[in-house]
Structures are given as C-alpha cells and as structure tokens.
Amino acid sequence: MDKPIRVLVAKPGLDGHDRGAKVIARALRDAGMEVVYTGLRQTPDQIVQTAIQEDVDVLAMSILSGAHNHLLPTIVEKLKKEGVYDEVLVLAGGVIPDDDIQGLKDAGIEAVFTPGTPTGVTVEFIKKNLKK
Amino acid sequence: MDNLKEKLRQGNKKATARMITMLENNDPKAIEILGDLYRYTGKAKVVGITGPPGAGKSTLTDKLVKILRKEEKTVGIIAVDPTSPFSGGSILGDRIRMNDLAVDPGVFIRSMGTRGHLGGLSKATQGAVKALDLYGMDYIFIETVGVGQSEVDIMKTADTVLMVMVPGLGDDIQAIKAGIMEIGDVFAINKADREGAAKTHREIDNMLDFAETDWRPPVHQVVATQNKGIEELLSAIKDHLAYLNESGEMLNRRIKSSEIEILELIKDRMMQDLLREDEIQRDIKEFSKNVAERRLNPYEASEKVLRKTIKKEAEKYENY
Numbered sequence: 001m002d003k004p005i006r007v008l009v010a011k012p013g014l015d016g017h018d019r020g021a022k023v024i025a026r027a028l029r030d031a032g033m034e035v036v037y038t039g040l041r042q043t044p045d046q047i048v049q050t051a052i053q054e055d056v057d058v059l060a061m062s063i064l065s066g067a068h069n070h071l072l073p074t075i076v077e078k079l080k081k082e083g084v085y086d087e088v089l090v091l092a093g094g095v096i097p098d099d100d101i102q103g104l105k106d107a108g109i110e111a112v113f114t115p116g117t118p119t120g121v122t123v124e125f126i127k128k129n130l131k132k
Numbered sequence: 133m134d135n136l137k138e139k140l141r142q143g144n145k146k147a148t149a150r151m152i153t154m155l156e157n158n159d160p161k162a163i164e165i166l167g168d169l170y171r172y173t174g175k176a177k178v179v180g181i182t183g184p185p186g187a188g189k190s191t192l193t194d195k196l197v198k199i200l201r202k203e204e205k206t207v208g209i210i211a212v213d214p215t216s217p218f219s220g221g222s223i224l225g226d227r228i229r230m231n232d233l234a235v236d237p238g239v240f241i242r243s244m245g246t247r248g249h250l251g252g253l254s255k256a257t258q259g260a261v262k263a264l265d266l267y268g269m270d271y272i273f274i275e276t277v278g279v280g281q282s283e284v285d286i287m288k289t290a291d292t293v294l295m296v297m298v299p300g301l302g303d304d305i306q307a308i309k310a311g312i313m314e315i316g317d318v319f320a321i322n323k324a325d326r327e328g329a330a331k332t333h334r335e336i337d338n339m340l341d342f343a344e345t346d347w348r349p350p351v352h353q354v355v356a357t358q359n360k361g362i363e364e365l366l367s368a369i370k371d372h373l374a375y376l377n378e379s380g381e382m383l384n385r386r387i388k389s390s391e392i393e394i395l396e397l398i399k400d401r402m403m404q405d406l407l408r409e410d411e412i413q414r415d416i417k418e419f420s421k422n423v424a425e426r427r428l429n430p431y432e433a434s435e436k437v438l439r440k441t442i443k444k445e446a447e448k449y450e451n452y
C-alpha cells in the first residue's frame with residue numbers, strides 16, 4: 001500500500017478498440033496498482049512523454065489494429081532514446097498473431113498477452129518482473 | 133542523491149518526475165532534498181480547479197492551459213483522482229482530456245491518487261507543487277478529485293481557486309453552499325450549452341451577494357468542449373492573482389497555508405512515529421480493552437499515549 005506500482009495503460013495508433021484496455025486497467029487497479037489511462041489514439045511520442053512525466057514502473061499497451069509490428073518497436077526505440085527503457089517494464093496485449101510475438105520480444109517488448117489470458121497472469125507477471 | 137538535487141535545480145524532467153514519486157512514497161530523502169531547495173520555490177502562480185465529478189474540470193484545464201501556452205507561459209498540471217479504499221489502486225483518467233498537452237515541452241502533467249487522504253488532494257500534492265515550481269513552471273494547475281462538500285484542501289494549496297459548476301445542479305448547490313463562498317475565488321458555469329445555465333448563474337450570484345469580502349468572485353458561463361468563454365475566464369483568474377498581489381492578500385494566504393502545512397507535518401510525523409513504535413502499539417491495544425470495559429476512560433488513555441510519545445520523541449532528539 002505504501003508504494004503502489006504505477007502503470008500507464010495506453011492505446012497506440014488509430015485503434016478504436018478500447019474494451020481490452022479498460023478491462024486491463026480495472027484489473028490492475030483492483031490488484032492495488034495506480035493506473036494512468038490516457039484514452040484512445042495515442043502517438044508514440046505522447047505515450048513516451050506520458051511515461052516519463054508519470055514516472056511509471058510499467059507501460060502496458062493494448063493494440064488490436066494489426067499495426068503492432070510497426071508501432072511497438074518505435075515506442076521502445078523512443079523510450080531507449082529518452083533513457084527510460086531500463087526502468088520501465090514494457091508489455092503489450094490484444095489481437096496479436098502468435099507468429100509476431102517473438103519478433104516483438106526481440107524488439108524489447110517484455111511480454112505479450114493475447115485474448116483469453118486471465119488478468120491474474122498479467123498481474124503476477126508485473127509483480128515478478130518490475131525493473132526498478 | 134546530490135545528483136538528484138542538482139538535476140532538480142537544473143529543471144530536469146526525469147528528476148522532477150522521480151521526485152514526485154518519492155514524495156508520494158514518503159521517502160525521507162525526498163523531504164530532505166525539498167527542504168534544501170525550498171528557498172527557490174514560491175515563484176509559480178498556483179491555480180486550483182475544483183467542482184463536482186464530471187463538471188468538466190479536466191477539459192477546462194486543457195483549454196485554459198492552451199491559451200497560456202500561446203502566451204508562452206510554462207504550465208505544470210497536477211490531476212488528482214480518488215484511490216479505491218478497497219484495493220488501494222486507482223484509475224487516473226484526467227489526462228484523457230489533455231492529450232495534446234502531453235508532448236508539449238512547456239507542460240508537465242502528473243496524475244496522483246489520493247492514497248487514502250481525504251480533502252480532495254493527496255498528501256504529496258503540496259510537495260509536488262514545489263517540485264513543479266522548481267522545474268520552472270510559470271503556472272501550476274491543480275485539479276482536485278470531484279468534490280462533495282468537505283473537500284477544501286485546495287484552499288490551502290492554491291493561490292486562486294476556480295470553482296467549476298454545471299447547470300441544473302439545483303439541490304447540489306444547496307448542499308455545497310456551506311463551503312462554497314470560502315472556496316471559490318472565480319466561478320465557472322461549464323456546459324453552458326445545456327439548459328439552465330442562466331438560472332444557475334443567478335443562484336450562484338445570489339449566494340455570493342452574502343459574501344463580505346473585498347474580492348467579489350466573478351461568475352462566467354463557459355462551454356469547455358467548444359472553447360467558449362475560456363479567454364474571459366482566464367482573464368478573471370489573472371485578475372484575481374493580480375488582486376492578491378496588489379492587496380497583500382497573497383502573503384496573508386501563504387502565511388495561513390504555511391501554518392497549516394507545518395501543523396500537518398507535525399501531525400503526520402507524530403502519527404508515523406506512533407505507528408512505528410511497538411511499545412506504543414501495545415499500549416493502545418491494552419488501553420482499548422480497559423476503555424471498553426470501563427476501567428479507563430478514553431481521554432485519559434489518549435493522554436497517556438501522547439505523553440509517552442512525546443517523551444520518546446524527546447529522547448530521540450537528545451541522541452541526535
């Protein structure tokens with residue numbers, strides 16, 4: 001309770017599917033985390049600047065538009081450039097084909113949670129893998 | 133640690149963000165650094181935005197700040213949302229209305245959960261204001277949680293308080309009437325695109341007629357989503373800030389809020405020390421039993437605990 005985990009739940013790109021992001025935001029709140037939610041259609045720069053100002057421990061991105069292979073690595077690159085990647089656990093979830101997951105991990109996304117993953121799994125993963 | 137202090141002095145963004153986190157987590161190092169840097173704070177103009185849930189506080193903040201940015205003023209924004217008393221978690225959603233500002237290098241937005249603090253702000257909000265002041269912001273806007281009637285923390289934290297109302301509050305106005313005069317320096321009736329704005333305007337005016345102060349709070353009808361009336365509202369806020377400076381009221385307010393801040397810090401410290409000491413914890417448990425069984429009265433019990441705490445504090449400082 002003294003030090004809640006701070007998470008930014010973000011929706012990168014022109015993707016109007018926000019149910020999953022809201023489900024995740026609520027699940028993390030119910031697990032005692034402080035969740036900053038910024039709504040739909042965030043640019044990579046908006047997400048990175050928000051992560052810095054909010055000093056979050058976790059960046060959790062939800063993407064169902066199919067643009068993940070382009071957007072997610074761009075965001076990781078920007079986090080590295082700003083010197084915050086080493087402190088922020090970067091996750092993604094949503095509709096992401098299995099074949100793409102390894103590539104995203106190689107690009108610096110720590111884990112990918114696809115439809116059907118119980119939220120408890122995500123909560124546990126976050127608690128075990130915080131970078132700071 | 134000196135490194136962090138140095139960076140704060142230089143207006144480093146990441147250091148500022150980290151400082152606020154440390155304040156929120158009650159890190160004693162943060163207090164020490166902020167204490168050392170305190171003399172450099174107090175430059176920013178601090179504007180509080182308060183009002184019922186969903187009144188449009190965030191949307192209005194976004195619009196007001198955009199005008200200030202055109203004037204090349206830098207702005208820090210602190211947006212407070214409630215923490216769930218059940219899980220200790222929270223969803224901080226005020227940024228949804230301020231997305232364009234996220235990438236503006238002249239703006240720093242920070243969301244905070246109340247973390248159990250009542251009064252409309254979080255315990256660390258005052259510290260966060262100082263951190264953003266050090267960061268060099270000309271203005272600092274603080275959005276409180278949606279208030280009911282007893283959340284008046286904003287008064288002691290802000291120079292100017294903007295009270296945001298909406299048309300058709302009717303009974304709600306009656307409910308918040310008690311505190312309303314003292315809280316609002318400027319009133320906005322947002323969502324004036326809806327029915328009943330003129331009536332609400334009259335009702336607020338009527339209430340303000342009873343206020344016996346030099347400053348008569350102006351009332352403005354605005355539509356935040358359509359950017360209507362925002363220029364005028366910002367002028368009213370600036371007028372109030374100017375009035376505070378010219379009348380000497382600014383210093384008065386800051387003296388009053390410093391007094392409250394000192395008292396609260398003492399209270400916090402006492403409570404923290406109280407909760408940390410096993411012996412005192414044991415005493416309280418034991419006394420409670422006696423109080424329940426009417427063998428001790430609660431007044432005497434608290435007196436005993438207090439005395440022991442003070443004695444323990446004194447011992448601690450003698451060994452300093």
Ligand code: B12
Pocket residue numbers: 014015016017018019020021023024059060061062063064065066091092093094095113114115116117118119122
């Ligand atoms: C509901 C829905 C819609 C609704 C969205 C309503 C809303 N406000 O969200 C509406 C009707 C608006 C819609 C529109 C469209 N949709 Co649609 N939609 C769906 C559908 C059926 C379900 C999505 C959903 O809400 N699931 C429920 C939530 C709770 O699950 P979830 O988002 O997957 O999230 C879970 C996990 O993925 C994970 N998770 C998700 N995010 C994150 C993030 C993190 C960090 C973590 C840890 C976990 C996590 O946890 C969640 C809970 O378990 C899917 C198909 C499907 N079965 O997924 C298509 C689907 C996503 N839509 C699709 C398409 C194409 C569209 C449209 C382009 C259709 C069109 N031509 O107009 C538009 C685009 C709208 C836009 N602007 O982006 C495609 C996307 C294809 C792709 N990716 O290549 C899908 C996959 C359907 C399909 N099979 O073709 N859609």
Ligand SMILES: Nc1nc2c(ncn2[C@@H]2O[C@H](COP(=O)(O)OP(=O)(O)OP(=O)(O)O)[C@@H](O)[C@H]2O)c(=O)[nH]1
Pocket residue numbers: 184185186187188189190191192226229277278322323324325326354355356357358
């Ligand atoms: N019709 C109308 N709707 C508005 C206006 N201003 C804001 N809204 C809408 O009111 C809703 C709440 O706005 P916010 O700015 O989030 O209100 P808030 O007071 O910050 O809300 P909390 O922080 O949750 O207490 C949003 O859907 C806005 O789009 C307005 O002038 N007219």
Ligand SMILES: [Mg+2]
Pocket residue numbers: 189190191225226275
């Ligand atoms: Mg708000």
